[in-house]
Amino acid sequence: MRRPLVAGNWKMHGTCASIKLLLNELATQVLPAEVDVAVFPGLVYLQAVGAQVAQSDIVVGAQDCAVQLEEGALTGETSALQLADIGCSMVLVGHSERRQLQDETDSVICRKFIAAQAAGLTPVLCVGETLAEREAGQALAVVQRQIDAVLVELGVDVFAKAVIAYEPVWAIGSGLTATPEQAQDIHAQIRAHIASHSAGVAQGLRILYGGSVKAANAAELFAQADIDGGLVGGASLNAKEFGAICRAAGN
Numbered sequence: 001m002r003r004p005l006v007a008g009n010w011k012m013h014g015t016c017a018s019i020k021l022l023l024n025e026l027a028t029q030v031l032p033a034e035v036d037v038a039v040f041p042g043l044v045y046l047q048a049v050g051a052q053v054a055q056s057d058i059v060v061g062a063q064d065c066a067v068q069l070e071e072g073a074l075t076g077e078t079s080a081l082q083l084a085d086i087g088c089s090m091v092l093v094g095h096s097e098r099r100q101l102q103d104e105t106d107s108v109i110c111r112k113f114i115a116a117q118a119a120g121l122t123p124v125l126c127v128g129e130t131l132a133e134r135e136a137g138q139a140l141a142v143v144q145r146q147i148d149a150v151l152v153e154l155g156v157d158v159f160a161k162a163v164i165a166y167e168p169v170w171a172i173g174s175g176l177t178a179t180p181e182q183a184q185d186i187h188a189q190i191r192a193h194i195a196s197h198s199a200g201v202a203q204g205l206r207i208l209y210g211g212s213v214k215a216a217n218a219a220e221l222f223a224q225a226d227i228d229g230g231l232v233g234g235a236s237l238n239a240k241e242f243g244a245i246c247r248a249a250g251n
């Protein structure tokens with residue numbers, strides 16, 4: 001039985017004041033004990049958020065990390081060890097916005113995945129196809145290629161301490177959520193692909209859906225057999241909405 005995980009990716013949103021308010025409002029929400037809840041604020045807010053949620057069960061993750069683990073002359077970079085040092089327990093790697101806007105390649109993402117695990121962080125490997133790739137019938141092939149960049153390089157066992165987030169690029173921030181059937185289809189195929197290497201790892205692996213998840217569609221998505229929660233962008237900036245999404249992942 002996999003514990004659901006609902007993760008709020010705040011992207012480049014928020015100020016000291018608005019984040020404090022958001023967390024105060026989130027503290028008034030009933031979050032189910034059987035669901036893991038994580039928030040991924042911008043880098044400069046990680047410590048403040050960590051301090052504010054310290055007495056709760058909410059964990060804090062970062063949106064990215066450097067490929068290099070050891071300290072060094074890398075202006076502007078933040079290592080996974082530094083993220084662990086300030087209390088992060090998770091980190092996103094390979095979010096489509098970084099793949100597209102920062103030209104992150106599968107090989108760079110694999111190195112970030114390695115750095116994250118070496119620092120004791122849980123990497124959330126984000127995968128997903130563009131609309132053109134889906135229309136060309138390439139959705140599964142793209143997702144498998146993105147997963148294999150880690151799986152073939154490192155072996156299946158690394159997924160025992162990782163999370164995969166399937167986020168079709170065309171559904172991110174667009175309001176165009178994948179249907180529960182479309183999402184379940186890819187999730188099931190991701191799990192089958194991992195199972196072809198290790199049934200045990202596949203069974204325990206949490207695969208999140210991301211892409212215009214809202215309170216209104218979360219329950220239907222999370223009811224699918226291979227959807228173990230969500231990676232939520234825009235809707236995680238609203239405490240009531242995010243609280244409702246977390247509750248939808250509960251029993």
Ligand SMILES: O=C[C@H](O)COP(=O)(O)O
Binds near residue numbers: 233
């Ligand atoms: O990381 C989160 C995803 O990019 C989804 O964002 P969204 O919920 O705003 O579509």
